[in-house]
Amino acid sequence: MSERWQLHQRASCARTAAFAVAAGIMLVPANVLPVLTTSISGHERTDTIFSATVGLCEDGLWALGAIVFIASLAIPFLKLLGLGWLLLAAKRGPGSHSPKLTRLYSALDIIGRWSMLDVFLAAFLTGVVQFGSLARVQPRAGIAAFAAAVVLTMLATRSFDPRILWKETAAEPALSV
Amino acid sequence: MNIPPAPKVSRARAFSLVWVVPVIALAVGGWMIFRELRQRGPEITIEFADGSGIEANKTILEHKGVAIGSVRSVKLMPDHLGVEVQLRLDRDAAGVATRDATFWVVRPEIGLSGVRGLDMLLTGARLAVRPGVEPPATRFKGLDRTPPPDNSTDGRAFVLEADQLGSLNPGAPVFFREFKVGSVETSWLADSATAVLIRIRVFAPYVNLVRTNSRFWNAGGVSLKLNLLGAQVKSTSLESLFAGGIAFATPDGKTLAPPAEEGARFKLNAEADKDWLKWRPSIPVQSEEASPKPETNSAIAEALKK
Numbered sequence: 001m002s003e004r005w006q007l008h009q010r011a012s013c014a015r016t017a018a019f020a021v022a023a024g025i026m027l028v029p030a031n032v033l034p035v036l037t038t039s040i041s042g043h044e045r046t047d048t049i050f051s052a053t054v055g056l057c058e059d060g061l062w063a064l065g066a067i068v069f070i071a072s073l074a075i076p077f078l079k080l081l082g083l084g085w086l087l088l089a090a091k092r093g094p095g096s097h098s099p100k101l102t103r104l105y106s107a108l109d110i111i112g113r114w115s116m117l118d119v120f121l122a123a124f125l126t127g128v129v130q131f132g133s134l135a136r137v138q139p140r141a142g143i144a145a146f147a148a149a150v151v152l153t154m155l156a157t158r159s160f161d162p163r164i165l166w167k168e169t170a171a172e173p174a175l176s177v
Numbered sequence: 178m179n180i181p182p183a184p185k186v187s188r189a190r191a192f193s194l195v196w197v198v199p200v201i202a203l204a205v206g207g208w209m210i211f212r213e214l215r216q217r218g219p220e221i222t223i224e225f226a227d228g229s230g231i232e233a234n235k236t237i238l239e240h241k242g243v244a245i246g247s248v249r250s251v252k253l254m255p256d257h258l259g260v261e262v263q264l265r266l267d268r269d270a271a272g273v274a275t276r277d278a279t280f281w282v283v284r285p286e287i288g289l290s291g292v293r294g295l296d297m298l299l300t301g302a303r304l305a306v307r308p309g310v311e312p313p314a315t316r317f318k319g320l321d322r323t324p325p326p327d328n329s330t331d332g333r334a335f336v337l338e339a340d341q342l343g344s345l346n347p348g349a350p351v352f353f354r355e356f357k358v359g360s361v362e363t364s365w366l367a368d369s370a371t372a373v374l375i376r377i378r379v380f381a382p383y384v385n386l387v388r389t390n391s392r393f394w395n396a397g398g399v400s401l402k403l404n405l406l407g408a409q410v411k412s413t414s415l416e417s418l419f420a421g422g423i424a425f426a427t428p429d430g431k432t433l434a435p436p437a438e439e440g441a442r443f444k445l446n447a448e449a450d451k452d453w454l455k456w457r458p459s460i461p462v463q464s465e466e467a468s469p470k471p472e473t474n475s476a477i478a479e480a481l482k483k
Contacts, residue, residue: 014196018195018198019195019198019199022201022203023202025202025203025206026205026206028206028210029206029209029210032210033213044235045234045235141209141212141213144209145206145209148202152198152202
């Protein structure tokens with residue numbers, strides 16, 4: 001095993017871990033703080049991600065509630081869990097699970113961006129729904145924290161080099177990063 | 178042939194720098210939560226007999242037209258005789274929750290003398306508070322309607338004794354020379370039930386008009402006189418026709434009687450004597466609606482010159 005490859009492995013894992021930890025930290029304010037204040041014909045309500053999900057389900061919009069729940073609550077946490085698993089696997093060294101882990105990695109890479117749905121929705125609503133006292137939507141601090149958490153998880157996935165999961169062959173892997 | 182020297186690989190770099198990111202995240206996230214917590218004030222509980230229009234997370238507490246708190250939850254009281262409203266105050270308004278503070282529900286009011294709180298037709302009820310001066314408390318009994326203004330507001334209050342209440346509702350005007358100088362605040366039955374007591378408030382610029390020998394009479398409704406020469410219909414104003422009203426006059430003379438004290442009692446006559454209407458005392462008043470101030474005049478003149 002060449003020294004450069006070892007260093008690259010360690011740097012990749014460290015960056016992934018650092019971004020993942022940062023994302024985990026940002027998820028706390030993202031879920032504790034309100035993300036959106038909507039006031040429709042004077043009825044003002046301030047929602048956190050969780051209360052918005054509960055509110056949607058209470059209003060009978062189960063499908064929407066499920067989407068918000070999956071995109072905003074489940075995916076970020078599952079993604080962090082998956083990243084933690086990958087990092088552990090990388091630390092243990094390559095084994096027989098390499099193909100499965102690589103598939104997990106690509107799945108994490110693909111689903112991560114869907115969490116931005118919430119941020120997009122908040123930005124969109126804030127821009128469009130501004131009718132004075134009739135209807136108004138205002139973003140709150142939580143959505144910024146949530147966006148930061150999503151971006152950080154994406155950076156974490158991108159920093160991870162899935163080749164770490166595999167056994168080295170005779171030829172040294174090309175290092176482009 | 179020139180072979181470049183082998184690149185030096187340093188070991189230390191791989192670790193250190195990237196861990197700045199979680200540290201920054203911790204700082205930013207911590208600051209966000211801290212800022213949110215800092216804005217939160219105490220939570221208080223108010224009991225109301227009727228909770229209609231009060232909704233969790235929607236109804237706000239207002240003071241002087243500014244939102245200073247919002248309702249967290251509305252529950253039926255254990256004895257089912259009322260509702261319990263949990264309210265979170267803003268931090269900078271935490272001081273309003275004093276033991277003698279009065280909380281009440283404001284609902285839109287449409288009366289003959291005007292419409293109040295029209296915006297609430299859309300927004301639903303809201304809560305209002307009149308803070309007191311005593312030490313803070315967390316549990317209150319709320320009123321279901323707007324209480325009469327307290328004594329600390331501008332002007333001077335007097336108590337009138339009447340045989341009948343007539344049609345004098347709170348908010349009915351008090352006239353001097355058919356010019357509105359005050360309003361009726363509240364009315365109640367005297368202890369012995371022999372008279373109705375009416376508290377009126379005369380606005381600050383006009384308090385000196387009320388002297389110890391002033392005469393008050395009921396100016397509400399219409400007076401209709403029929404005689405051989407014809408009919409005479411009399412009413413002070415359209416507002417007083419419906420909402421009732423009180424008028425007063427102060428006798429003139431060489432020396433005016435001293436101004437009446439706060440809370441002084443007068444008799445409310447059913448109607449005015451003819452003499453009373455002829456009294457023309459000269460009493461200085463500080464009317465705000467008088468001519469515009471000289472400085473604004475000169476400012477406008479200057480603006481026109483330019």
